[in-house]
Amino acid sequence: MKTLNVKNGPQNVSTIIQGCMRMPELSVDRAAQVIQNAVDHGINYFDNATCYTQGEAEKRFGDGWKQTGISRDKIIVQTKVGLEFPRDEFDWTKENILTNVDESLARMHTDYLDVLLLHRPDLIFDPEEVAAAFDELHQSGKVRHFGVSNVPPMQFELLKKFVKQPLVFNQLQLSLDQSQLIDQDLYINDKTTEMSINRDGGLLNYSRLNDVTIQAWSPLQYGKFEGSFIDSPKFPELNATLEELGNKYGVSKAAIAVAWILRHPAHMQAIVGTMNPEHLSDVVPAQEVNLTHHEWYQLYLAAGKFLP
Template identity: 40%
Template structure:
């Protein structure tokens, strides 16, 4: 399993993360099988969110509880893994975002109870809050860090300018930014390729300008989610008749390297020198094994560029 530097910390983490978004209806046995497959593949990083499972009768933090109850980790094993969770999305009177001091701290307390742990390794702000007050975020982060309840902090789906705004008050390094990225949804990568090309849609700045480069400059680890999803909302692109050229290239490379197309889709992301992590939100143990194998592949430049072109992006 390939490992990558994690933010500006002195630690390394696996290039593949096990996402726990879809375990709401899984039995303890199924959760344990998924966890075991992850650990055997070298994946010791598990991604949660207070939102995951919120439509279940268990409500918010449901998937965190399912995970903890199924595994019942000893304190020694807890120390061997990384637990990351996210907060900030609220399904209340209206769907909205909340990055207030009160919401962040209350959500963390509930995550700690749900996950049956004394601390979170990483806490991310799940979505940018238009009403964010950086000083409130900073107060929450300072208090949680001082109490030993959260060790590292980051964001999700944030633009460079939104990160800069937080950094006017937040003193902790923001170690990660979790964003949607796949070879079929690669605007944040393709944008740089199409820079200054007036007739290319990819040249339109949609993320505040150079998100990938910004994170590399500032030592922020990009965590890619929905890594086998199309960018148009049509679902998984693997094997989809809507993506014939991309699947043909994935199949060709899979045969060349003796792996699955999923491994190649993973390798396309982990080949990038930004040292990204792939958040694989699967409940199928074999897919974790396949993705881990893909992280160890180093595609050639021609193969990497061939895939992004097969996905429909123009390389000038």
């Protein structure tokens, strides 16, 4: 597995992340198998969140990980805090961040998080409260690195003004279908298409300029949560191109779709949430595929984009 060294962040992290959102569907034994399978495939990075089935995903991961016997220093454990669905609010207050982290550590049977992300913007967050929480977590050794999820550039800048620790990740939606991060530069000033609308304030370029590693969630999905485009009859041209390139490189269509993300010079990671070991085996070879410049554009256009 190829790895990344994140500037001011964790080192030798896998380019593919095992997402744990669906882990509550599994028994502890099956969760342990999923974790072991990921590690056996060279994946050392695991993503979670306090809101995933109200902490059950973290608990199932923690119980499964303990059963594997894998040493704590062999894996990167990341979770996200701030989404409080039972209260119908997003909450980045100091008290909530600190409480969430303590609960996460207990559920996952670990003394520290390698990475903590703030999960979607709290619309009335106080950056000084966030900074105070991060200071306490960092100084206590409970959290080693920090970042955000689904946060636009100016909120990122506001956080940076007060937070002492580097913010090194932003977790964002990106796939061949949901490629808004990439589209906007191409269609600049083009009033004939909605793809020219700047919806995120130039977040991709901002991230590259500020050494922020993007973690792409739902890399095989279309729409927001509508399903996978792999083998979907809604995407005949894309699937034909994925199959053509899959045959060329000897990998699955899913691996080619993820390789398209990893080919971008922003050096992103891709979060794969499957709980099926065979599906993960299909995707992992993505990090060994080096798509050509032409093949990257071939896939982009097959996904329904056009050159202006």
